[in-house]
Amino acid sequence: MLKTMNGSDETVNLAPGGAGSAPPNSPKLAHLTSTSPTSNDELHRALADTQALLEVMTRRNGDLASKIEGLSAAQETQALLKHTLVGANDTLRSELDAAQRETRRLQGELDTLSSVRDTLQAEILKVKVFASELLALQSLTSHQNEVSARMADEESMVARVTKDLELKCQELQHLHSRLRALEDENRELQEGSEGIVCAEQAAAEARVSYDEMVRRAEEAEDRSNALEENNQRLCASLQAAEYNVAAELSKKEDLQSDLKRIAAYVTRLVERHNTLDVPPISAAEIVPQLGSRSATPIRLGPPDVASEVTETDNTETASHPDVDEVKSASPTVSGGKRSRNRSASSGSEPIECSPKRSRPAPQMAHSTRPATTSAGSSRGPSARIARRKKHVDRDSAATDGQSVIVSRNEEGRCFDAHGNRVCPECKQTQERYSRPRWLRGAFGPGSVCQK
Incomplete structure (x- = not known):
């Protein structure tokens, strides 16, 4: 009109x-x-x-x-938006594949740390055996002290006898008439002199044996000190491993919470798309924001494409630490990674996420020098323990191609059991580079590798 x-x-x-x-x-x-x-x-x-x-x-x-x-x-x-959502879905699939590979790598680290834990338990048993031997040596030292006291009493007795003999010699000078008696007494004096010589020889032998026992006691004390230092280094390694485990578990929990929010949003979006009388989706709903733990926008796929969400750990960001030590189904090893894959093609089936673990992160043991094995020139049980520990570390490094961080100094630099510097993010040493470069990282200047 x-x-x-x-x-x-x-x-x-x-x-x-x-x-x-x-x-x-x-x-x-x-x-x-x-x-x-x-x-x-x-x-x-x-x-x-x-x-x-x-x-x-x-x-x-x-x-x-x-x-x-x-x-x-x-x-x-709308066509461009659909193409963008398809690309976002492909990106999410590739990220999930990378997370699965990282889970398999962390499982290998878990096995390595389990073997190290068994070795440490065996070493602790040996330390207890050496402690019992030390107690036996202490009892032997007390017995030697008693023998020394007896020898001192015998020496005082010999001194008194010597004084008596001197008095008798004076009497012999004045009593020429009692020559025979004096000869008899002289004979007795000679026999006494021989006894004194024997006593002196016995005293000298006792001194030698006493010095030998003291030397053995000092050697036993040195071995005990070496074992105690080795035990302290092992305890520091365990504390570093617990710190890494706690860090990896916290990262895993962050990723699980993010994946849970993603799954809930995917379910809601699919339900809205399946409803006929729902208004079109706005741009703000297509790119929501996560919580305080992750400020990265989420890109979701179309409702007819199956979304696959996997619980896994996001690494270094991991690393670090000491992370490496992570990281365990048993809390001293590396956070046993159990992944659950759920498909949300229709959006009606939410994704299961394990609850967060309320486990406080243990404090990391700081060390001012890299932890190394026991002294190579020492002999005895401590040297054998150090060599066995060194072989175990080499075998574990050969299995997974990564180094286990056992200490970190005040500057944030990490070291393995052999004293080599290790990157807390990739868990690799820099020996394969002719000129390694260390860059500033989260733990301090010069803490991460050039990759």
């Missing part, structure tokens, strides 16, 4: 024959044809009305054309 210049509502249809043609049943044209034009003014007014109607129809045609173009642009936008 179009309104003419005189205010009346009239329907005008433009015929394809000409721009100003109208159907013969139009009231306006019927009025014009029924009356013979008597003046040019009436013809001009009729032409002006016809031109006004043509301008109105032209404007309406332009509006319709702009609406058609808008609908075409909206269709193109």
Whole structure:
């Protein structure tokens, strides 16, 4: 319906024959044809009305054309949005595959740390055996002290006998008449002198044996100190492993919470798409924001594509630490990674996520120097323990190609059991590089490798 210049509502249809043609049943044209034009003014007014109607129809045609173009642009936008969502779904699938590979790597680290734990338990048993031997040596030392006291008593007795003999010698000088008696006494004195010599020889032998026992006691004490230092290094390694385990568990819990929110949002989005009378999705709903633990926007796939969510650990960011030590189904090893894969193709089945573990992160033992094995030049049980520990570390490094961080100094630099610097993110040493470069990381300057 179009309104003419005189205010009346009239329907005008433009015929394809000409721009100003109208159907013969139009009231306006019927009025014009029924009356013979008597003046040019009436013809001009009729032409002006016809031109006004043509301008109105032209404007309406332009509006319709702009609406058609808008609908075409909206269709193109929807097609681009669909393509973007498909690409986002592919990206999520690749990230899930990477997370699965990382889970397998962490499982290998868990096995390595389990073997190290068994070795440490065996070493602790040996330390207990050496402690019992040390107690036996202490009892032997006390017995030696008693023997020394007895020898001192015998020496005092010999001194008294010597004084008596001197008195008798003085009596012999004054009693020449009692020569025989003096000879007998002289014989007795000679026998006493021989006894004194024997006693002195026995005392010398006792001193030698006492010195030998003291030397053995000192050697036993040195071995005990070496074992105690080795035990302290092993305890520091265990504490570093617990710290890494706690760090990896916290990262895993963060990733699980993010995946849980993603799954809930996917379910809600799929349900809204499956409902017919739901208004179109806005751009703010397509790219939601996560919670405080992750500020990265989430890109979701279309509702007809199955979304696969896996519980896994996101690494270094891991690393680090000491992370390496992570990281365990048993809390001293590396957070036993159990992945559960659930498919959410229809959106009606939520994804199971294990509850967060309320386990406090243990404090990391700081060390001012890299932890190494026991002294290579020492002999005895401590050296054998150090060599066995060294072989175990080499075997574990050969199995998974990664080093186990056992200490970290005040500058944030990490070291393995052999004293080599280790990157807390990739768990690799820099021995394969001719000129290794260490960059600033989360633990301090020069703490991460050049990768």
